Amino acid sequence: MDLILSSVEILARWDVALALLVGSIGGVLIGAIPGVGPAVAIAILLPATFSMDPIVGLTVLLGIYGSSMYGGSIPAILINTPGTAVNALTTYDGYPMTTRGEARRAISLAYSSSFFGGIFSVICLILFAPVLARVAPMFGSREIFLAALLGIILVVTAHRGQTLIAAAMASFGIWLNTIGLEPVKYTKRYTFEQSWLSSGVDLIVVVLGLFALSQAFILLTSEDEKVRLTRLKGSFFQGFRELARHPRVASVAASFGVLMGMIPGVGEFTAQFMSYTYAQKTSKRPEDFGHGSSEGLISAETSNNAVPAAAMVPLLALGIPGEALTAMMLSVFYVHNVIPGPGLFQNRMDFVVALYLALLILNVLVLIFLLFATNQLIKVVRIPNRFLGMAVLTLSFVGVYSLRNSVTDCILAAAFGVLGFILKRLSLPIVPIILGMVLGGIMEVKLRAGMARVKEPFDFIDRPIAMILFLVILLVLGLHFARVWREFRARKDREWVASHSTKNFASEMHRRQTRLARARQRQLRRQRVRSVLRGPRWK
Amino acid sequence: MSEENTEFEGRRRAGQLIFAWAFVVLSLILLAFLPDQTVWKPRTKLFAQPRFWPGVGVAGMAFFGLMHLRVVVRQLGRKRPIRADWLEARRWLEVLEYAGWFLVYVWLVPRLGYLPVTLVFAVALSWRLGYRRARMLWITALFAVVVVVVFKSLLQVKIPGALVYEYLPGGLRSFFILYF
Secondary structure, eight states: OHHHHHHHHHHOSHHHHHHHHHHHHHHHHHHHSTTTHHHHHHHHHHHHHTTSOHHHHHHHHHHHHHHHHHHHHHHHHHSSOOSSGGGHHHHHHHHHHHHTTOHHHHHHHHHHHHHHHHHHHHHHHHHHHHHHHHHGGGOOHHHHHHHHHHHHHHHHHHSTTOHHHHHHHHHHHHHHHHOEEOTTTOOEESOTTOGGGTTOOOHHHHHIIIIIIHHHHHHHTSOOOOOOOOOOOSOSTHHHHHHHTOHHHHHHHHHHHHHHHHSTTTHHHHHHHHHHHHHHHHOSOGGGTTSSOHHHHHHHHHHHHHHHHHHHHHHHHHSOOSSHHHHHHHHHHHHTTOOOSHHHHHHOHHHHHHHHHHHHHHHHHHHHHHHHHHHHHGGGGGSOHHHHHHHHHHHHHHHHHHHHOOHHHHHHHHHHHHHHHHHHHTTOOOHHHHHHHHHHHHHHHHHHHHHTTOSSGGGGGOSHHHHHHHHHHHHHHHHHHHHHHHHHHHHHHHHHHHHHOOSOHHHHHHHHHHHHHHHHHHHHHHHHHHHHHHOOOOO | OOSOOSEETTEEOTTHHHHHHHHHHHHHHHHHTHHHHSOOOTTOOGGGOTTHHHHHHHHHHHHHHHHHHHHHHHHHTOSSOOHHHHHHHHHHHHTHHHHHHHHHHHHHHHHHOHHHHHHHHHHHHHHHTTOOSHHHHHHHHHHHHHHHIIIIIISOOSOOOOSGGGGSOHHHHHHHHHHO
């Protein structure tokens, strides 16, 4: 109780209240605009939060992260365009509901599911915090190194069908992070005798380039679309009644969100996929999924909104971000000299709980805002793409230039913007670059510290958590290679069938005749064997 | 036609080969520079070597980049880029124009001031994008003013005062340097 009270004390400030309000409403607005998304907004706002108190800055960013998915469901349901990437699954069942005149029902169901997911995960994590506080100190340098390694492996293997390029991008991120003056032996790495490279490549410059500037370029080169919106009449409270009729789907989806959110590199997409599959398999009407099923919508929206709070667990407990948004938040901690990790859970537990409480309040604020302002809010969907591009480009300047007032940073950000534009056009992964940079830095420091007391390689994993993490890494790699092998065999089989399939009708008939004749021969042989085994019938 | 319509495992087909080749060439160049650009310290463990992590990075880039190139070549059934690839690469270069707009904006702000440059930049870019109606241009100008007021005047982000502000009379000078 004392802990909760001291956490409330941290939050009971006018600037934190304002940050909560700005973060929640700003996040919803940003989420509702297709093509912007929380990553762009957080990247732009990041340097502005450096001058704020850690709790204020983090509340704004958390607000944007936690509430953008609420807003993202609006265009997903109304115009079949997800506001944020994670709302893609919402379009499957949300838009068909709109086409049959149930837009209000779909939106209210999305709000209530998102609210349930958000609140469920925060309550789980507040209850779970004492356990984490006990487990977190068991993580030394070796364990954190292995957890970061596991995170990078999970990020790479999560990119199904693009694992190789994702691994290459993660390596690129690791290399980028090493540029500049190395802090232990004070040697230069990949500076090419250029003084502007000595201080290295700043993570925020890369983030702003890859997320904000690249998105500005995408929007500036795209076409404006005409959007027709349906006016929503009536109240949005009916969703809660409908949600209450599906407690099992909602709670399982929220649990998937919490679990997947806590694992670095996994996140919303896997949680959604698993909860949607579960809901479909256990539904009495699985055929409705993808055609306006309320259970489908509940599972998608509940699971994705349960992730943000859970994603803070590896960040706060171990200092390991699981995805790009938490990686950006990590820099806010570092700027204020608040080092996330086991020490934070031991010494600043009230700060951790305050962040969770902020998320809790945020969900309530967002819901109240949406219940009364949805009809006004949906107008933001009409903002033309190229105008948005101009806006993002203008705002990106604030993000990059205010960091160090460096023109070099701006040139680098522009270069990464062009790289991000190319990667987005080719649908190649960007997130592994950011995680490679962040986790690469963590791995370098922790491996050096962890190996200092290691005499034999096995000593590295002689502690229980290190051993568990090592086994999990082996398991993830084993499962990944097994899947790759299965896909390879399936592809070879397909190629074999394609190369042996005939294009001549007569020979196809001949092959078919031979196949049928052989099958008939086999059948006759089996019958003969059976009759011999049974023996003669004397009756 | 600037793009190939056919999909490459759900992705754009054109340009994949050029990107894969460019990535491999870059990583091999970086790998070749590894001994020159990093240091190997005697009597230091492998994992503590300054060369170790850059080595992991560039070796990973080269290895996975080559594997990716191999997959792309096999899936496309060709090693050399075709016309569609080069047309896609031209689309990539088109954004250099907007990167240029951004850098000119960056160059002008410390000289002419955040508020005037943002105002001109936003309106000029909107004009360039084809918004010619007065209403749209007014909205753009209002957006520019709001950005400056929110970030520079209220949030006090670190953007230096312009050189031209030095020519303003006393009180106005410090007011503009501080807020715009």
